[in-house]
Amino acid sequence: MKEEIVLGKNQKMVKWEISDGKIGYNRALEKMDDHVRKIISGEADEKIWLLEHPPLYTAGTSADKKDLVEPNRFPVFETKRGGQYTYHGPGQRVVYVMLDLNKRGKDIKKFVENLEAWIIHTLAEFNVVGQRRKGRVGIWVERPDKPKSINGLIEEEKIAAIGVRLRKWITFHGLSINVDPDLSHFQGIVPCGIKGHGVTSLIDLGLPVSMTDLDIALKKSFSKVF
Numbered sequence: 549m550k551e552e553i554v555l556g557k558n559q560k561m562v563k564w565e566i567s568d569g570k571i572g573y574n575r576a577l578e579k580m581d582d583h584v585r586k587i588i589s590g591e592a593d594e595k596i597w598l599l600e601h602p603p604l605y606t607a608g609t610s611a612d613k614k615d616l617v618e619p620n621r622f623p624v625f626e627t628k629r630g631g632q633y634t635y636h637g638p639g640q641r642v643v644y645v646m647l648d649l650n651k652r653g654k655d656i657k658k659f660v661e662n663l664e665a666w667i668i669h670t671l672a673e674f675n676v677v678g679q680r681r682k683g684r685v686g687i688w689v690e691r692p693d694k695p696k697s698i699n700g701l702i703e704e705e706k707i708a709a710i711g712v713r714l715r716k717w718i719t720f721h722g723l724s725i726n727v728d729p730d731l732s733h734f735q736g737i738v739p740c741g742i743k744g745h746g747v748t749s750l751i752d753l754g755l756p757v758s759m760t761d762l763d764i765a766l767k768k769s770f771s772k773v774f
Contacts, residue, residue: 556774557772564595565598567598573636601638605634606626611632618735631711638729663712666774706748707726707753709723726747727759750762
């Protein structure tokens with residue numbers, strides 16, 4: 549485990565933790581819950597936690613059971629974050645974001661937009677153009693190297709997911725970015741309830757990016773947004 553302080557906008561200091569190994573989902577929830585409670589009580593500062601999970605699926609508050617295509621493939625965890633089904637596993641950087649919106653502005657829509665902007669800035673460090681799409685949660689990239697859709701449009705694939713929860717205006721859960729996960733693992737669900745689009749990763753895009761490379765880019769881009 550590594551810990552450090554990263555300066556955000558206006559020189560705000562935020563504690564960052566990077567965990568080694570694969571962190572079980574229940575353990576992560578317990579640790580997040582505990583830290584959020586301590587932020588609320590004034591015992592702890594804001595925190596960004598970077599980690600990987602073993603292969604698993606999570607169901608957000610809007611999850612539709614029909615979107616769990618292979619319920620016995622990996623463990624499935626019900627969670628109170630927003631969103632639908634998503635996959636977490638090795639090769640995917642999970643970023644749990646515990647920030648105090650009492651101090652940063654009580655605007656959940658703006659907070660989600662900031663998460664999107666943070667991902668987009670991070671991907672730009674690798675010359676990847678991440679894009680928002682109306683009606684499709686997460687960040688998307690165009691794939692001109694793949695056959696066009698039946699409508700003649702350039703194929704688009706998801707590279708990052710977002711799902712958040714708030715307690716007394718303290719945020720938790722957060723985002724995930726695909727570095728080099730096994731993309732076949734996403735076939736056990738309809739990711740975020742969105743059909744007709746695939747999932748990609750930095751390695752799948754042909755970029756020799758490591759998890760450490762991504763972490764450096766996340767830190768560099770953080771201060772541009774938060």
